[in-house]
Amino acid sequence: MAQKELKEFIDNASQIYLSHLSLDCVVFGFHDGQLKVLLLKMKNSDRWSLPGGFIKQAESMETAAIRVLNERTGLDSIFLQQFHVFSDPGRSDNKEKNAHLRRAGIAVPAGHWFMQRFLSVGFYALVDFSTVTPQPDAFSDDCAWWDIGETGQLILDHSRILFKALEVLRLQLHYQPIGYNLLPPKFTMPELQKLYETILGRKLDRRNFHRKILSYEILRPLKEKRQGVAHKAPQLYSFDTIKYQKALKEGLGGI
Amino acid sequence: MAQKELKEFIDNASQIYLSHLSLDCVVFGFHDGQLKVLLLKMKNSDRWSLPGGFIKQAESMETAAIRVLNERTGLDSIFLQQFHVFSDPGRSDNKEKNAHLRRAGIAVPAGHWFMQRFLSVGFYALVDFSTVTPQPDAFSDDCAWWDIGETGQLILDHSRILFKALEVLRLQLHYQPIGYNLLPPKFTMPELQKLYETILGRKLDRRNFHRKILSYEILRPLKEKRQGVAHKAPQLYSFDTIKYQKALKEGLGGI
Structure with a gap:
């Protein structure tokens, strides 16, 4: 997204999206014995984040999550699963948000929609990472697969969101089958x-x-x-x- | 809650609570081979609802849920578990909301905080129902334990929320232990x-x-x-x- 589009997004967000509600996606990628996670590099920064976005005024959480993921991965049939609402009142750090905006070349007034407290709904998915071409979004200049455990400290509480998703995915192995979209049709x-x-x-x-x-x-x-x-x-x-x-x-x- | 308090709640809600976000609690009660669910009877109506509430401006979802449940049950150490965000844009039926308000003797103008679209975060808990004294809230004149399967059609999408919670609770038996707070310390x-x-x-x-x-x-x-x-x-x-x-x-x- 060019600078102009980014500014338009910030200017119109409060008309288009619900206030104080966001979503973050933990997209796990499996291929050939490796487990990775899809991350975005914040513009003009060395900090990485989970892909995320906002919910349109008349959109369900699921529709919003699929839209966001489709923009980041090109995939349109990812099975996304809600796993937790992150609602700690201290999780929206405005100093950190301001720093990211500044680096992206955007200034917003105090009290702007973007500066509210945000609660975020976490979704996770597990895909074959060899089928995905990652795409950066408006706030990022890179989108890439990272080895789990080598991501370093992500922005805001995104490391916690990632860790919680991994915990839920591991628990899921105890009660749900897995592998349908990750292994060839015939496997050993x-x-x-x-x-x-x-x-x-x-x-x-x-x-x-x-x-x-x-x-x-x-x-x-x-x-x-x-x-x-x-x-x-x-x-x-x-x-x-x-x-x-x-x-x-x-x-x-x-x- | 008296009529005056209810009116105060409606008048001040937009200052105290987050917009378009609510929570609903599915409190399952077990005792002596019976499984029940805690429901509220809407004022001057024969319709029942799940106990629910709103989230204060600087409150986490969990704190809000514990506060709401404490008001309904007197219990202050219920283990509540988030299980799903219900976000279908059609789930907030204003005709139904207006009818409930009218029966409670309250009129709100169009565009009022209460008339927004609400997304609701579902929580569930499993308690020993013999330890709980149910308390109605501002919108209800009764609070009681109902046998699962005999609740009839609840208000809005509350039947769906109840059904989903039961599905999650049943899945949970496959991967998490259960019974600690439901059986005596020594059991057969x-x-x-x-x-x-x-x-x-x-x-x-x-x-x-x-x-x-x-x-x-x-x-x-x-x-x-x-x-x-x-x-x-x-x-x-x-x-x-x-x-x-x-x-x-x-x-x-x-x-």
Whole structure:
């Protein structure tokens, strides 16, 4: 977005968007055993932020989140999940907001819409990062995938939002299936295990994983084996779509 | 709250509370094999609603929710959990809001703070309903425990909020321990199973439940048995507090 467009956004925001409500997206990217997160570099600064945005006067949170993410990633079918409202009254630091605006070459008067307290609704998603071309927004001059744990201190409370999303994603592995949009349609057990290990950030016992994941009854073992493997070709699996969808709704295994 | 206080609330709300943001609480009550939900009866109407309220200008969502619940239940240490933001632009039905105000004897001008679109943050809690004395609020003339499934159609989208909370609570059984504040300090396996069955709304296999719940390692079998039982006194258990807290944070069993 050029300087002129940025100024227009600031001038008209209070007419277009709801006051004191924003959203922030934690987009986790998985590919080939790596877990990354999508971040924006603030203009003329070395500080990074989560992609986020505001909610139009007559828009649902979900529509707003999908719009924001589409602008940042080009993806239009990301499955975004609300996970928490961040509402600490001290989270909107006006000194920090002013500094970012100044570096972007914008000045706003005291009492401007942008200087209100903002509560932010956190969304998270997990995508295959090899399918995404990141796009900076009006406040940023770079958008990139960062290794989890190497992001440093993000702006405002964004490090806390990222950490909370990771906690929720890790908990989610206990009760919802995962992997449908992250693995090829036919995959091996070690590939699926690697996905879980990458998200959890720790090694899992091969036998326990095998036994547990089969007990969920969301996998179909295929008759074919992987081609072009020298010897002992590994068993291939695919997800049982109907049981996968049912488990998404009702939970895995459990009591 | 008397009529005068209600009018004061409506007159001053825009100075005290954030605009277009509310919260609604789904308080589930468990006791002796029954699952209930706390509802308010709208003044001079036969429609019921979830207890809810607004967020003060410099208050966090959590502080606001605890304040609202304390006013309705007298409890000050309820563990409330955010579960969803309800943000459908059509959810604030002004015709319905006006009708409720009219029945409460209050008229507000068009464009009043109360007539805005409201997004609502849903919280849920699970308490022992035998410990709670329900209190009506300014808009209601009764506050009572209702059997889940017998509530009829609640106001606005409150039936949807209740249904969503029940879905989240049932999913939660798959990955977090439950029962600490709902069972006596020493309890039997059938008592714990009854809690799960009541929340899930279905019977569970006794052996599977026993095996599964012990595999979570959150229970301590006690040396003593229940007193005053004629023959075959049942084994008593208590929760292992440290492991229970750990499982709350990191999830149960799972992968």
